[in-house]
Amino acid sequence: MVDIKTFKQLALSFPGAEEQPHFEKTSFRVKKKIFATHATDSHIVCVKLSEIDQSVFCAFDKTIIYPVDNKWGKQGWTLVDLKKVRKDMFVDILTTAYKEVASKAK
Known part of the structure; x- marks a missing residue:
């Protein structure tokens, strides 16, 4: 189990990671590209x-x-x-997502 506080700390621990609003969710971005989102009323991360x-x-x-x-x-x-x-496992997933987006972001 991962709590929301830990998720946010992990997401923001990556170089250049930023937290920004994204519609009704919170997004975590690198070079203006989203690698994770979270709705405040949910325990699900995308x-x-x-x-x-x-x-x-x-x-x-x-x-x-x-x-x-x-x-x-599908994307x-x-x-x-x-x-x-x-x-x-979540650390591996989040790290993989960050690297996927960071490698393609300009």
């Missing part, structure tokens, strides 16, 4: 993964890590249940 990384992480347990159920999910946007995910 991260941006490559399609390959998404399939690897989702293979672990689709009740914990699963693609967004629409065209965004790598992936939901993670903070109440169920192990911290070490």
